[in-house]
Amino acid sequence: MFRRHGAHVPSFIREDEWSAKVTVGAETAARLGVPIGTEVDLGTIAYYHRNPIRRWLGRRKIKRHALSD
């Protein structure tokens, strides 16, 4: 969520709030270890990309899936 506070607000019209969420496709679902179509917030997406251990776990999970096919 991107929130703009009073100090920056122009007169009369306030652009109060942008919010966003992601519905994951196959690639991101595999990375995160969640079902396709799962709704996740931006914090989850950002956490995955920031955290190398999480990335490593994601890759390992993908590899496990590939081996089981």
Next chain:
Amino acid sequence: MAFGVATVITNKGKAMYADRIRTTPATYTAAPKFIGIGTGATTAARTAVAADTALSTEVETRVSGTESVVTTTVTGDTYQVVGTVSITATRAVDEVGQFDAATVGNMFISATVAVINLANGDSLQLTNKATIS
């Protein structure tokens, strides 16, 4: 200017408010309900400002959002648009715009946002609320 997170109603957006409130709008005859995303703000070292008229590097197809009037403080004081953009490739989304047309058009809101890393097949749902206060 360095890249920064900001959301602004553009100068055009303010003109839209003024024009569209009268009986017959003269200039801005379409609602600013089209949501677009881009990936160029960080590279361009751009922070959203009121003078913006376009995204730095627009990607994907704009979506025609669903409009509604909702309540923030007093009844019906907020114009809300919700739209879902389909992602077709790996994207590092860092800018969002709201326009009055599916292509080009006039920019109503310009936002530069913390990077959202997305992959092919993801869908990004965006909700914007513009409040009169």
